[in-house]
Amino acid sequence: MDIQSETLDEDELATITGYQTPSRQIQWLTNNHWQFVLTGARRPIVGRVYARLKLAGVKPNAANVVAETWTLDLASVS
Template structure:
């Protein structure tokens, strides 16, 4: 589902949410900002961007509606 806060920090190289958001935006990673001000990044978004091969295991899918 979502990456942990530590995983987002590891991905971006930043601890501060504002810096993480700036990095994610510059690198064109999709995310949403939670009520706590921290970016929420789907694990599948990162894995697909990094070239991971998706397994055939069916998992619940999150659908964001606008």
């Protein structure tokens, strides 16, 4: 099983934006109202969960981005 990074890799970002060059990716992300951060090399970084929500047509917010907290419930175990 592959473990995915918390952020999109360069190929995934190029697939979504349609551009290979970071400056064009930044322009596309800005024009399409995607949130991103820039590395020191001015490459855009997009979170994987954020991207999945955007691609699904869900407006990301604090309520739907945070993972649900899981707890062990042993109440029904005898």
